[in-house]
Amino acid sequence: MSEKFVHPYIPNSAPEVQAEMLKSIGAKDIEEFFACIPEALRVKGLLDLPKPFLSEASLKRHVEGILSKNRTSGELRCFLGGGCWNHHVPAVCDEVNGRSEFLTAYAGEPYEDHGRFQALFEYESLMAELLDVDVVNVPTYDGSQAAATALRMAGRITKRDEVLVADTTSPDRLSAITGYLHPDMKVTLVGHDPKSGLMVGSDLAAKMTDRVAAVYFENPSYLGFIETEGKAISGAAHAKGALCVVYADPSSLGVLTPPSNYGADLTCGDIQPLGMHMHMGGARGGFIGAPDDEKFIEEYPSRLFGIAPTSHREWGFGDVAWERTSFAKRENAKEFVGTAAALWGITAAVYLSLMGPAGMKELGTACMARTAYAVKRLGAVKGVRVPAIGGAFFKEIPVNFDGTGKTVKEINKALLEKGILGGHDLSKAFPALGQSALYAFTEVVTQDDIDTLADALAAVTAR
Amino acid sequence: MGMDMKEKIRDFHQARWDEPVIFELSAPGERGILVPEGGPEVEAAGKEAMAALPAGMLRAAPPALPEMGQMKVVKHFLRLSQENLGADFNIDIGQGTCTMKYSPKVNDKLAASPKVADLHPLQDESTLQGALEILYKTEQLLKSISGLDRFCLHPGGGSQALSGIAAIIRAWVDDQGLQDTKDEIVTTIFSHPSNPAVAKLKGFKVITIYPDPVTGRPDFEAFKAAVSDRTAALMITNPEDIGLYNDRIKEFTDLVHAHGGICSYDQANANGILGITRAKEAGFDLCFFNIHKTFSSPHGCGGPGCGVIGVAEHLVPYLPIPLVSHCEKGGRYYLDTDPPKTVGKIKDFYGVLPAVVRAYAWIMNLGAEGLLEVARVSILNNNYVFRKVLKMKGAGAPPYAEGEHRMEQVRYSFQRLKDETGIGFAEVQNRIFDYAGHIWSSHEPFIVPEPFTIEPTESYSKDELDEYLAILGRIVEEAYADPEMLKHAPHRSVIHHVDHDYLDDPKRWAITWRMYKKRFDGYFEPKKG
Numbered sequence: 001m002s003e004k005f006v007h008p009y010i011p012n013s014a015p016e017v018q019a020e021m022l023k024s025i026g027a028k029d030i031e032e033f034f035a036c037i038p039e040a041l042r043v044k045g046l047l048d049l050p051k052p053f054l055s056e057a058s059l060k061r062h063v064e065g066i067l068s069k070n071r072t073s074g075e076l077r078c079f080l081g082g083g084c085w086n087h088h089v090p091a092v093c094d095e096v097n098g099r100s101e102f103l104t105a106y107a108g109e110p111y112e113d114h115g116r117f118q119a120l121f122e123y124e125s126l127m128a129e130l131l132d133v134d135v136v137n138v139p140t141y142d143g144s145q146a147a148a149t150a151l152r153m154a155g156r157i158t159k160r161d162e163v164l165v166a167d168t169t170s171p172d173r174l175s176a177i178t179g180y181l182h183p184d185m186k187v188t189l190v191g192h193d194p195k196s197g198l199m200v201g202s203d204l205a206a207k208m209t210d211r212v213a214a215v216y217f218e219n220p221s222y223l224g225f226i227e228t229e230g231k232a233i234s235g236a237a238h239a240k241g242a243l244c245v246v247y248a249d250p251s252s253l254g255v256l257t258p259p260s261n262y263g264a265d266l267t268c269g270d271i272q273p274l275g276m277h278m279h280m281g282g283a284r285g286g287f288i289g290a291p292d293d294e295k296f297i298e299e300y301p302s303r304l305f306g307i308a309p310t311s312h313r314e315w316g317f318g319d320v321a322w323e324r325t326s327f328a329k330r331e332n333a334k335e336f337v338g339t340a341a342a343l344w345g346i347t348a349a350v351y352l353s354l355m356g357p358a359g360m361k362e363l364g365t366a367c368m369a370r371t372a373y374a375v376k377r378l379g380a381v382k383g384v385r386v387p388a389i390g391g392a393f394f395k396e397i398p399v400n401f402d403g404t405g406k407t408v409k410e411i412n413k414a415l416l417e418k419g420i421l422g423g424h425d426l427s428k429a430f431p432a433l434g435q436s437a438l439y440a441f442t443e444v445v446t447q448d449d450i451d452t453l454a455d456a457l458a459a460v461t462a463r
Numbered sequence: 464m465g466m467d468m469k470e471k472i473r474d475f476h477q478a479r480w481d482e483p484v485i486f487e488l489s490a491p492g493e494r495g496i497l498v499p500e501g502g503p504e505v506e507a508a509g510k511e512a513m514a515a516l517p518a519g520m521l522r523a524a525p526p527a528l529p530e531m532g533q534m535k536v537v538k539h540f541l542r543l544s545q546e547n548l549g550a551d552f553n554i555d556i557g558q559g560t561c562t563m564k565y566s567p568k569v570n571d572k573l574a575a576s577p578k579v580a581d582l583h584p585l586q587d588e589s590t591l592q593g594a595l596e597i598l599y600k601t602e603q604l605l606k607s608i609s610g611l612d613r614f615c616l617h618p619g620g621g622s623q624a625l626s627g628i629a630a631i632i633r634a635w636v637d638d639q640g641l642q643d644t645k646d647e648i649v650t651t652i653f654s655h656p657s658n659p660a661v662a663k664l665k666g667f668k669v670i671t672i673y674p675d676p677v678t679g680r681p682d683f684e685a686f687k688a689a690v691s692d693r694t695a696a697l698m699i700t701n702p703e704d705i706g707l708y709n710d711r712i713k714e715f716t717d718l719v720h721a722h723g724g725i726c727s728y729d730q731a732n733a734n735g736i737l738g739i740t741r742a743k744e745a746g747f748d749l750c751f752f753n754i755h756k757t758f759s760s761p762h763g764c765g766g767p768g769c770g771v772i773g774v775a776e777h778l779v780p781y782l783p784i785p786l787v788s789h790c791e792k793g794g795r796y797y798l799d800t801d802p803p804k805t806v807g808k809i810k811d812f813y814g815v816l817p818a819v820v821r822a823y824a825w826i827m828n829l830g831a832e833g834l835l836e837v838a839r840v841s842i843l844n845n846n847y848v849f850r851k852v853l854k855m856k857g858a859g860a861p862p863y864a865e866g867e868h869r870m871e872q873v874r875y876s877f878q879r880l881k882d883e884t885g886i887g888f889a890e891v892q893n894r895i896f897d898y899a900g901h902i903w904s905s906h907e908p909f910i911v912p913e914p915f916t917i918e919p920t921e922s923y924s925k926d927e928l929d930e931y932l933a934i935l936g937r938i939v940e941e942a943y944a945d946p947e948m949l950k951h952a953p954h955r956s957v958i959h960h961v962d963h964d965y966l967d968d969p970k971r972w973a974i975t976w977r978m979y980k981k982r983f984d985g986y987f988e989p990k991k992g
Binding site: 009010011013017018020021022024025026027032034035036037038040041042046047048049050051052053054056059060063066067068069070071072073074076078080082083084086088090092094095096097099100103104106108109111112113114115116118119120121124125126128129130132134135136138139141143144145172173175176178179180182183226228231253254255257258261262277278279280281282284292294303304305306307308309310311312313314315316317318319320321323327328329331332333335339340342343344346349352353354358359361362363366368369370371372373375391392412413416421424443444446450 | 482485486494496497498499500501504505506508509512513519520521526527529530541543544545546549550558561563564565566571573576577578580581582583584586587589591596597600604608620622623625626633637642663665666669707713736737738739745753761762765767806807808810811812813814819820824827828829833834837839840843844849850867869870892893896899901906907921923924951956959960962963965969973974975977979987
């Protein structure tokens with residue numbers, strides 16, 4: 001019996017096996033394999049790492065000990081949104097994406113990985129119905145990547161190099177878009193009406209030159225309001241040969257008109273609301289929807305799974321127009337492609353199949369109802385103005401606290417003491433809104449949650 | 464009885480459910496899940512808001528999603544899962560470059576815990592201390608492993624990490640006002656295709672170096688001719704997937720530095736060099752690791768992944784924000800938006816937390832000795848397989864570095880098999896599914912003809928390596944004995960030969976069910992008119 005420690009994840013660290021394998025190879029020892037690495041580049045001794053927790057039990061205890069310092073949205077009352085939301089995740093979603101067959105698979109072919117090809121084709125198909133478009137990609141990293149890529153696609157389709165972006169766009173997304181488009185494309189902001197939040201038509205018209213590839217806005221906007229002039233905006237873009245790109249919240253599309261119906265050529269966004277836990281913003285996937293037009297399809301960098309016949313009349317699947325991709329063409333490809341968010345695509349497919357048309361309508365209605373109720377309850381608190389900007393809302397509202405004489409920071413600190421996660425502070429990113437915070441009300445929020453929030457706000461602002 | 468443990472060939476047939484496309488399973492009125500009701504006051508407020516919605520904003524027709532009871536949805540997707548051969552089921556060493564190692568179950572459990580799953584990214588930092596501590600401590604581990612000074616854990620995969628690296632290189636060039644003079648990036652043909660792709664995306668001209676035909680390493684003379692004051696950066700993988708460590712790597716990075724450029728190390732797969740050699744000593748200014756490869760997070764059918772970007776001190780100011788920092792005095796962890804010349808956001812929020820939790824747990828379970836053993840055994844396993852494949856009829860490896868051992872993987876060739884039997888890589892690949900196996904070519908272009916790439920990792924026992932070799936050996940025998948049978952493979956997989964012509968023909972391709980219904984009736988019968 002050897003005294004050498006054999007790790008459960010490394011079966012061939014057993015000395016007897018190693019000796020047998022070395023003999024088969026004709027090598028003296030393992031060190032011989034590293035002879036090609038110059039001495040000066042070799043690590044001397046061992047890496048400087050903490051002492052490990054070798055047993056599963058001690059490791060679990062260690063990691064859980066650290067994680068126990070978190071306070072979750074389940075333990076608190078969460079009203080945060082801003083691009084990641086506390087929606088209900090059906091147990092079936094977790095069941096399917098936890099299956100080893102999907103979780104541990106990677107890059108199998110359309111035969112032995114038929115399941116993931118079909119599931120992701122179904123994801124594309126279900127999303128296409130929700131967005132009312134013909135084409136949807138296998139998910140990219142997140143909504144910001146989808147938005148940035150949609151704008152680069154617009155640049156290639158129109159052969160132009162400037163995009164007009166609503167200045168109410170999420171600041172983080174704007175940063176991601178601007179960075180990703182640099183240095184090939186320029187981003188120009190279009191202003192909004194300070195009361196309604198809507199894009200200012202005259203500013204759009206003034207900036208709409210023949211350099212413009214696309215006009216981009218979010219609906220619902222980052223600030224929560226619904227942009228109602230989609231048709232006029234897309235019309236203005238189309239009149240000058242530009243495209244219209246809209247970032248949409250998929251959880252809204254059971255009740256709100258899909259952007260393609262008011263002229264969006266490309267619809268993009270993030271699937272997190274469709275069955276993904278929040279994971280501190282770490283579970284996301286980006287979608288791009290387009291019409292059935294070769295000119296658009298050929299500009300996708302992402303994988304596109306399609307359906308095809310087999311020799312035995314089965315449903316077969318595979319990659320559509322592979323030659324677009326960087327896997328095939330390196331630097332001559334459309335942007336780049338790699339491992340992104342496939343498992344979340346499968347999860348969203350499960351979610352949409354469970355929800356069906358009725359579920360998506362009820363979800364949208366539930367979010368709108370809670371938000372409308374919150375407008376009433378919070379608006380009744382002295383010194384609180386709801387909304388800080390905008391007319392119609394879906395699941396988020398900007399709430400202004402200027403009349404209370406308190407900052408959002410102070411209010412949120414006091415709310416947290418009462419077990420409430422108050423809205424996201426907008427005062428830095430949107431100083432024109434004064435002391436405002438973005439509050440979100442998903443279907444998991446109850447009337448009691450909203451009443452508790454209103455009472456707590458009344459108490460902390462009166463102090 | 465089960466498989467003969469001597470012969471090691473399974474009498475396998477993959478699950479085959481003949482499962483319809485989900486839209487075909489719809490039955491009007493069925494429900495999969497209910498949405499919580501709001502109570503009368505909430506519902507009343509909702510009705511008012513809905514009525515006040517501006518004209519044209521209320522969806523006219525509901526989305527044509529299928530209507531299905533919950534059990535039906537469960538069955539459909541679990542059947543599809545059975546028609547998918549995850550790494551937990553096969554000997555997944557045929558997916559070279561991707562490090563298909565074991566993803567420990569305990570780490571999956573930790574990552575799925577509500578203490579990880581139910582966190583909103585914009586929560587007050589005081590409520591996220593555990594998560595921030597994991598992010599911070601993982602960064603410290605990666606610093607030790609690479610020798611670099613700071614890490615950004617945001618990217619959702621290796622290619623996005625490369626995209627972030629290209630953005631940093633761009634910002635570094637722009638910041639010095641060198642846009643017009645430093646406009647080239649040098650890479651090698653065996654470096655992952657995303658290296659040149661992201662370089663082009665950020666406005667650089669790409670120069671690609673090919674291997675020296677004798678040593679197999681990137682041709683140093685060609686490299687010398689390519690590098691000049693125009694060189695902004697080198698983006699290179701080492702070892703490349705042919706399995707040879709470029710022993711002159713420091714000369715490569717020195718030369719680029721001498722011309723005022725910087726060097727990026729693609730360490731997507733660092734499995735063979737953990738604890739052996741590091742980015743810092745080889746002279747790199749940037750590197751990235753794939754958490755879902757080397758550090759064991761599962762691949763999830765192609766993501767969520769996680770690629771982490773490391774930089775040397777002088778590039779820290781350009782990193783994406785926010786980083787996670789630690790206040791020694793108060794012991795508090797916080798989101799740090801300080802880097803003054805940041806490239807901004809490259810991914811929403813702070814990265815793929817569940818993948819980072821798994822990596823943290825994996826490293827903390829193995830420690831420094833364990834990581835070293837990972838590298839040692841992954842190389843032992845690879846050389847074991849290498850010598851056996853070389854003895855296989857019809858198989859070979861490109862004639863680089865004759866007689867030398869290899870690192871953690873090898874790109875092989877079935878050119879001889881093709882010449883002698885007419886059976887090439889594609890047919891072998893289609894046949895291996897019949898034996899519960901998987902094999903992959905490698906990245907294009909195929910400068911090694913009829914390529915296949917095997918990376919055994921540290922996870923598989925000798926018995927399993929032997930089983931995989933037995934499968935390959937059996938298929939090679941079949942190629943000589945009955946090539947016609949191989950041309951129609953697979954025979955025992957989920958489906959049979961797919962007609963790929965449909966997928967490249969704009970008139971016949973269908974990326975969604977609604978496109979299919981627009982083009983076809985029944986089973987691929989073209990719509991009339």
